[in-house]
Amino acid sequence: MRIYRVALILMAATIIYFFRLLFLGIAAILYIYFLPSLIAEKRNPLKAHSIFVFNLLTGWLIIPWIIALVLAYRMDSVPQSTA
Numbered sequence: 001m002r003i004y005r006v007a008l009i010l011m012a013a014t015i016i017y018f019f020r021l022l023f024l025g026i027a028a029i030l031y032i033y034f035l036p037s038l039i040a041e042k043r044n045p046l047k048a049h050s051i052f053v054f055n056l057l058t059g060w061l062i063i064p065w066i067i068a069l070v071l072a073y074r075m076d077s078v079p080q081s082t083a
Contacts, residue, residue, distance in 0.1 A: 034059070040071070
């Protein structure tokens with residue numbers, strides 16, 4: 001009976017570990033997928049919506065994702081106010 005409890009605890013711990021890794025993997029993939037949008041938002045928040053829409057609709061393809069990344073880097077950055 002005791003062996004079954006230990007096996008059940010180990011199985012539950014393995015399942016929790018698997019779902020934790022799955023969640024971290026999905027989070028990492030989403031971060032990489034929306035990286036051009038994040039860069040555009042940081043460089044020029046006023047024009048970032050166009051990069052976001054382009055990235056959202058075509059980012060799952062490799063070449064449009066690279067184009068969105070290049071466009072995000074080529075955006076003129078808005079100077080930060082020193083207030």
